[in-house]
Amino acid sequence: MIDLRSDTCSQPTKAMRDAIANAPVGDDVYGDDPTVKALEREVAELLGKEDAVYMVTGTMTNQVAIRAHTEPGDAVLFDQNAHVYILEGGAPAAFSGVLPRLLPGVRGVFTPEDVSNALGVSHRFFPNTIPAPVKLLCLENTHNIGGGKVWPIERLQAVCELGRQRGLALHLDGARLWHATAATGIPEREYARHFDSVSVCFSKGLGAPVGSALAGSRDFIARARRFKQQIGGGFRQAGIIAAGALHALRNHRERLQEDHEHARMLANGIAGLPGISLDVSAIETNIVRFGVSSLPAGTFVERLYDKGLYVLPSGADGVRAIPYLNITRQQVQEAIDIISVVAQENARNAGVSGPGGKVSSGAGY
């Protein structure tokens, strides 16, 4: 089975398993796990922040960040397809008690005007106690539902500048920030410097089994540690898993180009197949999203699965596939062959002769 469901499906390498087996550990809750501390130091340094805190998941780092930036009843600006808003179990409402206000991003990228429009215009005739105060603006780079879209740096700067002028705290969901850097050559810390807090994941493209980190100022991270503890995130000899994350951080960032090439190879190999719609120029990093028109995406992915390719449906008419470090060029070619066979079979049954359907908007998951 070729498993392209997600870059989270990666398996630890032998060297990573060795690092895990030999990790010195302490007690993370008492703040003395040396491997966790080393990881936190390296992440803070890499992102140009004063401090960082290791947690189990990207969901936890994002949601702890939201909680630490806000108080219940505050409003937060999210892109309409943000992972933090759509795919984190309703946590902004449940954990932080915040009111999401949605921005009309295109593949996750919105404009300073979108932010201004969401903030509205205050006037002395209008009581400012009526709207929920907007405290936080969140961006996601690269954008998952947006198909691995990289925020153009000038746009990111302009949006963050506007957010700052309007007194908002700024959080970056950088689960795949490494991929933005691999695609553009712009260092992670150059993206990160515009934000008060940045969440990064080791368990996706970097290939570690578990973990994410949240970086920010010393005071902010101290507050974040309180909320980490509050939701049961204190995890004792966490150095065991932090060792995998540290190994990934030190050794796997450079190889991400290979995943991007595999994503482009996959996209080029299937664009133009009957009943498949895909804009190859939109493949900027490791995520490939495409539309299917000859039958529902759910059925399409089941046919692929029956032939040995495991991918995810994305909404009613979209499919998502993501190569990662255990996926070889040979497997990408096999994935292309399987998709070709299924697309052609479907086309024959449905009488479709050329590419079709709308390009997957990424509006599914």
Ligand SMILES: Cc1ncc(COP(=O)(O)O)c(C=O)c1O
């Ligand atoms: C952009 C983005 N942010 C956050 C997360 C959450 O990470 P986790 O699955 O570790 O909770 C994901 C997971 O896929 C993601 O794609």
